[in-house]
Amino acid sequence: MSLKGAGYIVGAWEHPTRKATDKSVTLLHAECAKGALDDAGLTKDDVDAYYCAGDAPGLGPMSMIDYMGLKVRHMDSTDVGGSSYQVAVGHALQAIATGRANVCLITLAGRPRSEGMATGTAPRAGSPAQPEMQFEYPYGPATANMYAMCAMRHMHEYGTTSEQLAWIKVAASHHAQYNPHAMLRDVVTVEDVVNSPMVASPLHRLDCCVISDGGGALIVTKPEIAKSLKRPLVKVIGVGEAAKNQAGGETELTYSAARWSGPPAWEMAGIKPSDIKYASIYDSFTITVLMQLEDLGFCEKGQGGKFVMDGNLISGVGKLPFNTDGGGLCSNHPANRGGITKIIEAVRQLRGEAHAKVQVPNCDLAIAHGTGGSLGTRHVGSTVILERE
Amino acid sequence: MAQRKIPFVGTVDTNPETKPFFDGCAAGKLVLPQCTATKKFIWYPRGISPFTLGPVEWKEVSGKGTIYTYSVMERANPPYVIAYVELAEGPKMMTNIVNCDPKDVKIGMAVSLTWIQTEDGGPQMPFFAPA
Numbered sequence: 173m174s175l176k177g178a179g180y181i182v183g184a185w186e187h188p189t190r191k192a193t194d195k196s197v198t199l200l201h202a203e204c205a206k207g208a209l210d211d212a213g214l215t216k217d218d219v220d221a222y223y224c225a226g227d228a229p230g231l232g233p234m235s236m237i238d239y240m241g242l243k244v245r246h247m248d249s250t251d252v253g254g255s256s257y258q259v260a261v262g263h264a265l266q267a268i269a270t271g272r273a274n275v276c277l278i279t280l281a282g283r284p285r286s287e288g289m290a291t292g293t294a295p296r297a298g299s300p301a302q303p304e305m306q307f308e309y310p311y312g313p314a315t316a317n318m319y320a321m322c323a324m325r326h327m328h329e330y331g332t333t334s335e336q337l338a339w340i341k342v343a344a345s346h347h348a349q350y351n352p353h354a355m356l357r358d359v360v361t362v363e364d365v366v367n368s369p370m371v372a373s374p375l376h377r378l379d380c381c382v383i384s385d386g387g388g389a390l391i392v393t394k395p396e397i398a399k400s401l402k403r404p405l406v407k408v409i410g411v412g413e414a415a416k417n418q419a420g421g422e423t424e425l426t427y428s429a430a431r432w433s434g435p436p437a438w439e440m441a442g443i444k445p446s447d448i449k450y451a452s453i454y455d456s457f458t459i460t461v462l463m464q465l466e467d468l469g470f471c472e473k474g475q476g477g478k479f480v481m482d483g484n485l486i487s488g489v490g491k492l493p494f495n496t497d498g499g500g501l502c503s504n505h506p507a508n509r510g511g512i513t514k515i516i517e518a519v520r521q522l523r524g525e526a527h528a529k530v531q532v533p534n535c536d537l538a539i540a541h542g543t544g545g546s547l548g549t550r551h552v553g554s555t556v557i558l559e560r561e
Numbered sequence: 562m563a564q565r566k567i568p569f570v571g572t573v574d575t576n577p578e579t580k581p582f583f584d585g586c587a588a589g590k591l592v593l594p595q596c597t598a599t600k601k602f603i604w605y606p607r608g609i610s611p612f613t614l615g616p617v618e619w620k621e622v623s624g625k626g627t628i629y630t631y632s633v634m635e636r637a638n639p640p641y642v643i644a645y646v647e648l649a650e651g652p653k654m655m656t657n658i659v660n661c662d663p664k665d666v667k668i669g670m671a672v673s674l675t676w677i678q679t680e681d682g683g684p685q686m687p688f689f690a691p692a
Binding site for chain 1: 634
């Protein structure tokens with residue numbers, strides 16, 4: 173059974189907050205749910221399936237379904253970090269296609285900024301029963317230095333430069349200037365990025381995403397419901413998910429799981445990278461974007477540095493407009509998880525509801541790709557391809 | 562450069578099947594599991610082969626290798642050099658490069674084993690320094 177077209181994204185809502193000192197994480201989840209339902213023209217009683225990940229407090233769906241007063245017949249809490257929400261879209265499609273769900277709600281929320289979390293630079297001790305923990309934690313693996321080791325090796329093998337990586341931040345900042353909710357709205361230059369303080373070599377402060385509070389939600393429905401609503405039709409035509417890790421010690425850090433999650437999504441969609449008009453690409457760090465662009469086939473492996481230079485990712489300037497909301501690099505990385513905002517901006521573009529200064533003309537095909545976990549140890553890549561019908 | 566304090570979580574008994582690794586640490590020997598069927602050494606240590614789901618044998622390795630990649634964590638105080646070292650026996654293991662100026666660290670550099678005691682009664686763990 174092909175899942176192509178089994179579901180449509182009819183609701184997409186991003187919480188405007190970037191600092192939520194006065195709200196709990198559960199309330200943020202629920203506000204996002206309400207926002208996405210209002211966007212779709214549905215109510216909570218229409219929801220019959222619910223999806224969340226590790227950012228949801230309590231025991232996943234059980235706690236959140238209780239808090240929001242939902243009654244569902246299908247649920248999933250696959251937690252693969254920031255790409256969980258691309259995975260959830262794929263799993264919602266499976267539920268719809270097999271008659272287990274009609275209206276699927278996906279939520280994300282968190283407040284690492286209010287909680288003062290040093291997301292990128294402080295190693296986080298997990299349970300010693302987590303199988304790698306005792307063999308990694310002594311060495312200080314934080315988020316930034318794990319991605320930095322990928323960048324260092326990519327530079328070594330392919331000659332990628334800090335200036336090339338900086339172009340990714342420059343493009344994001346060009347877009348963020350038009351987003352009133354973005355945390356960082358100043359347009360920056362390549363020099364600004366490479367002269368910003370080094371965090372974990374070779375990644376500078378401006379190679380890193382923001383730490384923000386907030387959240388988002390999506391509504392995925394079966395086609396009959398989507399066509400009964402008043403919103404533009406955004407059809408899910410491709411999904412893929414894949415996990416990549418140290419492979420028992422045969423670690424290779426110059427490519428991401430997108431190399432494996434992309435092909436099934438492209439095949440299902442029946443299109444190729446050059447057909448894409450707009451790309452939401454997970455941007456925890458500049459290197460994340462560069463590697464995913466290569467691995468999704470937008471350029472040859474190792475050519476990502478050349479591909480992103482000279483504004484090629486800037487809407488209205490380059491060939492591949494990306495993250496036109498400013499992305500995680502400038503706008504929002506709620507709960508330290510950027511997957512859902514990637515899908516939300518892709519939906520805005522396909523509906524023609526992005527900011528006029530960054531709206532891609534005739535935007536009919538878009539991709540929203542996520543990378544959750546750590547590129548330097550273990551992560552999950554998840555790809556969603558969308559079509560404006 | 563001041564040496565960072567090295568944390569450890571749990572005890573050497575938390576995951577009982579990894580005892581040969583920690584016994585090796587106590588004796589100053591790097592002991593890793595080797596997949597019985599494929600003869601590949603495995604990182605991180607575990608009691609079953611991720612290549613076959615078959616058995617492993619624990620063997621001492623040479624402690625020699627080269628730096629596959631690294632990053633200097635400049636935001637930490639003191640800064641430290643995290644790295645993957647490709648061991649002579651094959652696997653790449655996460656570690657820190659110590660006893661040198663971080664500015665001198667390069668991909669491909671030959672390194673050899675050294676040991677640092679972890680905090681709060683944890684085991685000594687394997688680290689690497691320029692050979």
